[in-house]
Amino acid sequence: MKITIIENELYLAQSISSKLSLAGYETEVYSSIKEAIATSTGDAYLLSTNLPGQNFNSLITKYKEKIIILMVSYINNDTVAAPLKLGANDYIVKPFMIEELKRKIEHYKEYQTLKKYKNLYKEYNEYLLQDIKTEDDIDKISTPLIVLTNYIKLIDKLAFEYAKLKDRVLIFVPLSNKEWKSKIEKANRKHILYISDLQTLKKAEREQLFTLLEEREFIISTTSEIETPYKTIEINTDNKLYDQNEILTIDDYVKFIVNNFQYQYPDTELSKKLGISRKSLWEKRKKYGIFKKK
Numbered sequence: 001m002k003i004t005i006i007e008n009e010l011y012l013a014q015s016i017s018s019k020l021s022l023a024g025y026e027t028e029v030y031s032s033i034k035e036a037i038a039t040s041t042g043d044a045y046l047l048s049t050n051l052p053g054q055n056f057n058s059l060i061t062k063y064k065e066k067i068i069i070l071m072v073s074y075i076n077n078d079t080v081a082a083p084l085k086l087g088a089n090d091y092i093v094k095p096f097m098i099e100e101l102k103r104k105i106e107h108y109k110e111y112q113t114l115k116k117y118k119n120l121y122k123e124y125n126e127y128l129l130q131d132i133k134t135e136d137d138i139d140k141i142s143t144p145l146i147v148l149t150n151y152i153k154l155i156d157k158l159a160f161e162y163a164k165l166k167d168r169v170l171i172f173v174p175l176s177n178k179e180w181k182s183k184i185e186k187a188n189r190k191h192i193l194y195i196s197d198l199q200t201l202k203k204a205e206r207e208q209l210f211t212l213l214e215e216r217e218f219i220i221s222t223t224s225e226i227e228t229p230y231k232t233i234e235i236n237t238d239n240k241l242y243d244q245n246e247i248l249t250i251d252d253y254v255k256f257i258v259n260n261f262q263y264q265y266p267d268t269e270l271s272k273k274l275g276i277s278r279k280s281l282w283e284k285r286k287k288y289g290i291f292k293k294k
Contacts, residue, residue: 001025001026001043001044001105001109002025002026002027002028002041002042002043002044003017003020003025003026003027003028003042003043003044003045003046003105004027004028004030004036004040004041004042004044004045004046005017005020005027005028005029005030005046006029006030006031006033006036006040006045006046006047006048006051006056006059007029007031007046007048007071008031008048008050008051008052009048010031012094013029013031014029016046016098016101017029019098020098020101020102023098023102025105028040028041028042032054033051033054033055033056033058033059034054036059037058037059037062042066043066043067043109044066044067044068044069044105044108044109045059045063045066045067045068045069046069046071046101047059047060047068047069047070047071047083047088048070048071048072049070049071049072049073049078049079049080049083050072050073050079056083057083057086060083060086060087060088061086061087064086064087064088066112067089067105067108067109067112068083068087068088068089069088069089069090069091069092069101069104069105069108070083070084070088070090070091070092071091071092071094071096072091072092072093072094073093073094074093075091075093079091089108090104090108092104125160126160129153129156129157129160133157138158138161138162138165139165141158141162141233143162143192143217143218143219144213144216144217144218144219144220144230144231145218145219145220145230145231145232145233146198146220146222146226146228146230146231146232146233147219147220147221147222147232147233147234147235148222148223148224148225148232148233148234148235149221149222149223149234149235149236150223150236150237151236151237152196152221152223154235154236154237155196155219155221155235158219158235159192159194159219159221162192162219163192163194166192168190168191168192168217169188169190169191169192170191170192170193170194171183171187171188171191171192171193171194172194172196173187173193173194173195173196174195174196174197175195175196175197175198175200175201175209176196176197176200180195180209181208181212184209184212184213184216185212189215189216191217192217192218192219193213193216193217193218193219194218194219194221195209195218195219195220195221196220196221197221197222198220198221198222198224198226198228199222199223199224199226206226206228210228210229210230251284251288254274254276254284255284255288255290257270257273257274258270258281258284258285258288258290259290261273262290262292263292267281267282267292
C-alpha cells in the first residue's frame with residue numbers, strides 16, 4: 001500500500017515517512033497541494049490541514065474515493081468538519097503516535113476492500129438475476145411473508161428487490177445449512193432475513209424456526225405447501241426451463257428457443273441451430289401459434 005504524505009513541515013513529513021516505511025508501507029512526500037494533485041499516486045493520503053496559502057479542498061474532491069486522513073493541529077470547522085463533509089475519511093491530532101495512525105490506515109484499508117467486495121457481489125447478483133421476471137408489485141408486499149414457488153430464483157429476485165426498495169440490509173439464511181439457528185440468533189434485528197428451503201425442515205424444526213422469528217421481519221421461500229402462522233403467497237413460472245429437476249420435452253425446448261431467439265437470428269440460422277429444416281420450423285411456429293412480427 002502506498003501512502004502519500006502532504007505536509008509542509010519537512011522534518012515531520014520525513015519522520016512519518018520513515019516510520020511508515022519501517023512498517024512495510026511505500027511512501028511519497030509532498031509539501032505542495034498543486035504538485036500532489038498533478039503527480040501523486042498514493043492509495044491513502046495523509047493530509048496536513050496546516051498549509052499556509054494552500055487550499056486542500058480540490059485534493060479531497062479529486063481523491064475522495066481513496067483513503068484520506070487529515071493531520072490537524074486543532075479541531076474546528078475548517079480543519080475537520082468541512083473536509084470530512086467534503087469526502088475525507090478521518091482525522092488525527094498532532095502530535096500523534098505512529099501506531100494510532102497505522103490503526104486508522106488499516107481500518108480504512110479494510111473498509112475500502114469490503115466496500116469493493118460489496119459492490120462486486122451486488123453487481124454480480126444483479127447480473128445473475130437480470131433475466132428473472134416477477135409479476136408481483138414489490139411495493140405492495142409486506143413482511144413477515146412466506147412464499148410458495150416452483151422456482152426459487154423468483155423469490156431471490158423478489159427478496160433482493162424488496163430490500164433495495166426499502167433500503168434495508170438483507171441477511172440470507174439457507175435452512176439447508178446446519179448453522180441456521182445460530183445465524184438467525186446473531187442477525188441484527190433491524191435487518192430483514194431471507195430464509196430459503198423451508199420444505200427441508202421437519203415439523204419440530206419448523207416450530208423452533210417460528211419461535212426464533214417472533215417479532216422479526218423475514219421472507220421465507222418454500223417449494224412445498226406448508227401450514228404456517230404467517231401470510232403465504234404463491235409465485236410460480238410457466239417456463240419449464242427454470243425447473244432444473246424436470247427433463248424438457250423436445251416441443252417445450254423448441255418452443256422456448258423460438259420464442260426467445262426468433263428476433264436474434266434469421267429463420268435459416270435458427271432452424272440450423274435447432275437441427276431442423278426451415279420448413280419444419282415453419283410448421284412448429286404454426287403448431288405453437290408463434291408468429292414473427294415484422
